[in-house]
Amino acid sequence: MKKMLTITLAVLMLCTMVVPAFASTTSLTTTVPEATYTLNIPADQEIPFGKTKMDIGNITVSDSAGFAEGKDLQVTISYDDFTAEGVDTTIPYRLYLAADDSYTGNYSSTSKALTSGTAILFEGKTNGAVAEKVVMDTNYSQGGQATQLSISVVRFYASSEDWGKALAGEYTSTITFTAEVVVSE
Amino acid sequence: MKNKETAFMKLLHGAVVFLSFLLIVLYPSAVQAQTTQLTTTVPNQITVSLQIIGDGIVMLNGKYYSTSAELTLPQNAPIRLTFTARQPDTEVKVLYKGKAVHMDGAYTATIEKCADGDTLRVEFIQQQIPQTGDESKNFILILLITLSTIGMLWMIKFEKEETDAKIS
Numbered sequence: 001m002k003k004m005l006t007i008t009l010a011v012l013m014l015c016t017m018v019v020p021a022f023a024s025t026t027s028l029t030t031t032v033p034e035a036t037y038t039l040n041i042p043a044d045q046e047i048p049f050g051k052t053k054m055d056i057g058n059i060t061v062s063d064s065a066g067f068a069e070g071k072d073l074q075v076t077i078s079y080d081d082f083t084a085e086g087v088d089t090t091i092p093y094r095l096y097l098a099a100d101d102s103y104t105g106n107y108s109s110t111s112k113a114l115t116s117g118t119a120i121l122f123e124g125k126t127n128g129a130v131a132e133k134v135v136m137d138t139n140y141s142q143g144g145q146a147t148q149l150s151i152s153v154v155r156f157y158a159s160s161e162d163w164g165k166a167l168a169g170e171y172t173s174t175i176t177f178t179a180e181v182v183v184s185e
Numbered sequence: 186m187k188n189k190e191t192a193f194m195k196l197l198h199g200a201v202v203f204l205s206f207l208l209i210v211l212y213p214s215a216v217q218a219q220t221t222q223l224t225t226t227v228p229n230q231i232t233v234s235l236q237i238i239g240d241g242i243v244m245l246n247g248k249y250y251s252t253s254a255e256l257t258l259p260q261n262a263p264i265r266l267t268f269t270a271r272q273p274d275t276e277v278k279v280l281y282k283g284k285a286v287h288m289d290g291a292y293t294a295t296i297e298k299c300a301d302g303d304t305l306r307v308e309f310i311q312q313q314i315p316q317t318g319d320e321s322k323n324f325i326l327i328l329l330i331t332l333s334t335i336g337m338l339w340m341i342k343f344e345k346e347e348t349d350a351k352i353s
Contacts, residue, residue: 168228
């Protein structure tokens with residue numbers, strides 16, 4: 001009985017003991033909104049046989065919002081040669097980004113090779129959007145700085161020789177555009 | 186009893202792993218991919234013999250030829266030819282299967298369809314420059330001047346001899 005009473009009193013004492021320190025917490029929460037955008041890419045299309053150069057459209061971004069400062073949209077372009085089922089030959093081709101050359105009048109200075117796996121950048125702006133078009137440096141400078149031009153078209157190039165080597169068949173090639181939001185470098 | 190508990194734990198672990206996998210797979214990724222499909226049709230091809238006579242260059246479907254060659258061309262596709270003569274005053278004549286081809290211009294022609302094994306002949310013919318009457322006139326003039334000069338010299342010499350004879 002005595003033992004029981006001792007334990008009860010000890011428990012009561014512990015419960016009523018005054019704690020000198022108090023801790024309380026405030027939780028702060030925030031939500032980073034996901035950036036939204038529409039990536040516009042060239043439409044599916046037929047390349048006429050023997051065509052060595054053809055404009056296939058442009059890569060642009062529209063309706064972009066929610067890009068925090070220091071964030072860009074990176075688009076990686078990958079593609080393979082034309083292949084056909086049951087045909088051994090392939091038709092290699094190259095893509096180029098080309099700016100409007102009316103400014104410089106010199107095409108070579110306003111185009112950029114777009115080899116498979118190349119990433120292009122739509123730079124973030126202060127208003128939470130990203131640039132609608134990719135901007136490239138040209139060989140021309142103004143006031144010591146390279147003149148920048150917006151990309152206006154994606155150009156397809158295939159050599160006559162490669163067309164000539166291809167065996168008859170229905171060929172296809174897929175260009176994949178992979179977009180992701182990245183931190184500006 | 187213990188065996189039952191172990192089996193339950195194993196099942197639980199399996200369920201956790203499966204759910205984690207589903208979460209990873211179904212989680213909305215920030216990376217988006219879109220594709221563009223390019224297609225092209227390579228037609229059956231034929232072989233055509235190109236013969237070039239004379240001094241000139243033939244551009245056929247974007248390729249240049251200055252000597253005769255065997256060409257591999259797409260079937261049922263028009264062939265566009267452009268000619269560049271290396272010599273002035275050259276006329277170009279195109280013969281397909283031995284028949285003259287209508288020229289689009291002085292130096293271009295189009296053949297709508299070629300068949301396998303056909304021959305295409307391009308002739309660069311340099312024009313002969315006709316003789317004009319001016320040259321014979323010039324020759325006569327030079328001849329007359331030469332004869333007059335000789336005659337005058339002969340007269341001077343004759344007069345001098347006569348004068349010398351009178352003095353002596």
